[in-house]
Amino acid sequence: MIESYLKGFEQLASNGGSAAPDWARSLRLSAITRFEALGFPTTKNEDWHFTSVAPIAEREFDLLAPPAHRVTAAQLEPLTFGATDWHTLVFVNGRYDASLSSTKGLPDGVTLVPLTRAYEELPLLVEQYLGKVAAYEGQTFTALNTAFLDDGAVLHVGREVEVARPIHLLFVSDPSAGAGTSQPHNLIVLDRSAKATVIESYAGLGDGAYFTNVVTEVVVGDGATLTHLKLQRESAQAYHVGTVDVRQARDSHLVQFSFATGAALSRTNIYTELRGEGCGATLNGLYLGDGEQHIDHQTRIEHVEPNCYSREHYKGILDGSAHGVFNGKVFVHPAAQKTDGKQTNNTLLLSEKAQIDTKPQLEIFADDVKCTHGATVGRLDETSLFYMKSRGIDARTARELLTYAFAADVLETIEQVEVREALEAATLQRYTEH
Amino acid sequence: MLEIKNLHATAGDKEILRGIDLTVNAGEVHAVMGPNGSGKSTLAQVLAGHPAYEVTAGTVTYEGEDLLAMDPEVRAQQGIFLAFQYPVEIPGVSNAYFLRAAYNEIRKARGEEEIDPMSFADLMDERMKLVEMDPAMLSRSVNTGFSGGEKKRNEILQMAVLEPKLAVLDETDSGLDIDALRIVANGVNSLKRPDNATIVVTHYQRLLNYIVPDFVHVLAGGRIVRSGGKELALELEEKGYDWLLEGAVA
Numbered sequence: 001m002i003e004s005y006l007k008g009f010e011q012l013a014s015n016g017g018s019a020a021p022d023w024a025r026s027l028r029l030s031a032i033t034r035f036e037a038l039g040f041p042t043t044k045n046e047d048w049h050f051t052s053v054a055p056i057a058e059r060e061f062d063l064l065a066p067p068a069h070r071v072t073a074a075q076l077e078p079l080t081f082g083a084t085d086w087h088t089l090v091f092v093n094g095r096y097d098a099s100l101s102s103t104k105g106l107p108d109g110v111t112l113v114p115l116t117r118a119y120e121e122l123p124l125l126v127e128q129y130l131g132k133v134a135a136y137e138g139q140t141f142t143a144l145n146t147a148f149l150d151d152g153a154v155l156h157v158g159r160e161v162e163v164a165r166p167i168h169l170l171f172v173s174d175p176s177a178g179a180g181t182s183q184p185h186n187l188i189v190l191d192r193s194a195k196a197t198v199i200e201s202y203a204g205l206g207d208g209a210y211f212t213n214v215v216t217e218v219v220v221g222d223g224a225t226l227t228h229l230k231l232q233r234e235s236a237q238a239y240h241v242g243t244v245d246v247r248q249a250r251d252s253h254l255v256q257f258s259f260a261t262g263a264a265l266s267r268t269n270i271y272t273e274l275r276g277e278g279c280g281a282t283l284n285g286l287y288l289g290d291g292e293q294h295i296d297h298q299t300r301i302e303h304v305e306p307n308c309y310s311r312e313h314y315k316g317i318l319d320g321s322a323h324g325v326f327n328g329k330v331f332v333h334p335a336a337q338k339t340d341g342k343q344t345n346n347t348l349l350l351s352e353k354a355q356i357d358t359k360p361q362l363e364i365f366a367d368d369v370k371c372t373h374g375a376t377v378g379r380l381d382e383t384s385l386f387y388m389k390s391r392g393i394d395a396r397t398a399r400e401l402l403t404y405a406f407a408a409d410v411l412e413t414i415e416q417v418e419v420r421e422a423l424e425a426a427t428l429q430r431y432t433e434h
Numbered sequence: 435m436l437e438i439k440n441l442h443a444t445a446g447d448k449e450i451l452r453g454i455d456l457t458v459n460a461g462e463v464h465a466v467m468g469p470n471g472s473g474k475s476t477l478a479q480v481l482a483g484h485p486a487y488e489v490t491a492g493t494v495t496y497e498g499e500d501l502l503a504m505d506p507e508v509r510a511q512q513g514i515f516l517a518f519q520y521p522v523e524i525p526g527v528s529n530a531y532f533l534r535a536a537y538n539e540i541r542k543a544r545g546e547e548e549i550d551p552m553s554f555a556d557l558m559d560e561r562m563k564l565v566e567m568d569p570a571m572l573s574r575s576v577n578t579g580f581s582g583g584e585k586k587r588n589e590i591l592q593m594a595v596l597e598p599k600l601a602v603l604d605e606t607d608s609g610l611d612i613d614a615l616r617i618v619a620n621g622v623n624s625l626k627r628p629d630n631a632t633i634v635v636t637h638y639q640r641l642l643n644y645i646v647p648d649f650v651h652v653l654a655g656g657r658i659v660r661s662g663g664k665e666l667a668l669e670l671e672e673k674g675y676d677w678l679l680e681g682a683v684a
Contacts, residue, residue, distance in 0.1 A: 390518075392507055397535070402524070405524055
């Protein structure tokens with residue numbers, strides 16, 4: 001149903017998006033044209049082979065209306081990790097909510113504003129990067145998002161500035177006033193030798209079908225370090241497509257974690273291009289599915305220059321009839337000698353009907369590289385179960401503990417302590433209290 | 435304490451134990467020796483209840499009860515401990531959490547209260563000294579990334595904390611250098627009491643220089659072909675196993 005989006009675009013172009021500068025309007029126009037030409041992908045498309053987006057494509061989604069009742073700070077409490085001194089931008093149904101946000105205490109040299117204000121405060125920066133990092137030419141959902149470019153978070157961390165406290169971009173959807181879509185678009189730019197931790201959270205406040213389609217464009221400058229966490233905890237009937245597209249300059253580091261447990265259908269794309277020497281990229285993730293959930297991750301690491309490393313470890317636990325997909329691409333370009341890459345995907349299936357399609361893709365065009373990948377799919381290890389039982393731990397507890405441990409093994413790579421502990425506690429509770 | 439009669443066990447369709455008879459009383463240390471493939475490790479695993487083995491005949495009575503009818507966790511709760519030949523790595527579960535969970539399960543089975551974390555920490559401090567283990571190992575995942583020697587020490591630490599009535603050490607000496615062997619043996623010896631017993635399964639006599647057995651049994655072809663005192667181990671060391679094997683394999 002691309003027609004409903006075309007109609008929505010007309011409306012936005014004629015009123016809602018009027019605050020945008022001319023270049024942004026023309027960006028949107030080219031993106032909607034591209035979206036119309038591409039249409040929604042089918043499973044014949046190699047990138048969508050295991051994931052049918054029909055549930056999204058066959059529905060009509062207008063832009064989400066504001067919720068029936070104002071969202072309160074108390075409602076957000078379960079989503080804020082008990083932190084009171086983080087820098088937080090809150091978006092409700094895709095719209096920035098100043099009353100729920102707080103950017104106090106940000107160090108000098110840091111700008112954290114909604115997109116509409118970034119047009120005024122960081123005009124050159126947004127014009128330079130918006131729509132340029134996350135290419136929409138071949139990507140339906142990125143084209144769709146770019147066509148509706150209107151709100152989202154913009155973060156700029158200046159040269160050599162270190163932001164000590166995490167920056168939390170919290171996107172909540174409350175479909176109480178009717179089903180709809182939000183299309184947030186974020187931009188994160190770290191200048192030379194800057195350092196920051198950014199958490200992107202997506203969560204539902206109430207039941208109902210809604211569709212979040214988000215794009216985050218990221219630029220990590222020379223010697224800069226970005227820790228980025230994407231937490232997808234949407235409502236059970238929601239649809240979520242999220243793309244994080246990163247460009248890394250010389251000696252920069254990206255430490256990314258994707259946690260996905262919500263939504264009926266979700267697709268998370270994590271892409272990074274290592275465009276300078278001496279870069280490091282760590283991409284880890286955990287997906288937990290149950291019922292009829294479909295959880296898809298696609299990652300792409302482009303080793304463009306020599307002497308970079310990448311580490312990737314994704315794990316998943318699938319129960320019920322849940323369907324997981326992991327497609328991890330690593331491309332080593334001809335110039336990228338001495339690339340050191342390692343990719344692992346392990347999935348634990350807790351039921352007969354749960355399934356995973358895992359597809360590691362290593363394409364190497366340089367001759368002096370060290371790259372490995374491996375994938376396992378399985379059930380709980382009988383030897384480990386016996387070991388625990390042989391120490392007096394009953395069978396059920398042993399199963400629960402091993403299930404939790406499977407997830408904890410990758411959760412413990414999260415350095416941000418509040419997030420790690422909260423996800424560990426939630427995972428422990430999920431698998432041990434039946 | 436333990437009475438094994440005519441025990442037969444198979445793995446898949448292969449019969450490995452072909453009629454074992456063995457009696458172990460409280461306060462005794464028994465060594466079970468034998469060449470590779472003789473069934474030593476199978477005997478140890480069957481006593482602990484490993485699901486890969488099926489008992490096809492015979493009985494095992496432990497403290498007057500039918501051991502074979504008990505699930506592995508019940509056996510452990512009743513005081514049986516198997517030190518694994520290949521201790522299992524469990525990424526994601528810390529050693530401390532694992533030990534405390536096991537300790538509390540066993541206390542519960544004895545009708546005792548769960549231990550509070552502080553008292554447990556004190557207990558751990560004390561027991562870790564027995565096996566000269568670095569306290570930092572407690573916060574690491576169970577056996578994950580441990581060296582061979584660290585894994586074996588960790589087994590003995592678990593034994594020291596769980597205080598079994600019957601400990602079965604399955605080739606605990608394999609892969610240990612002489613220092614680690616001494617540490618492990620000292621740990622085992624210091625846990626010896628008149629009311630518990632130990633079965634030491636080993637291929638080599640070396641370990642028995644440190645853990646001195648009251649009885650030595652030689653296993654071959656799934657049967658005990660010779661039993662004797664500790665001097666039998668020395669004889670084996672000198673002559674090897676071949677002289678006992680003639681006619682033993684059916």
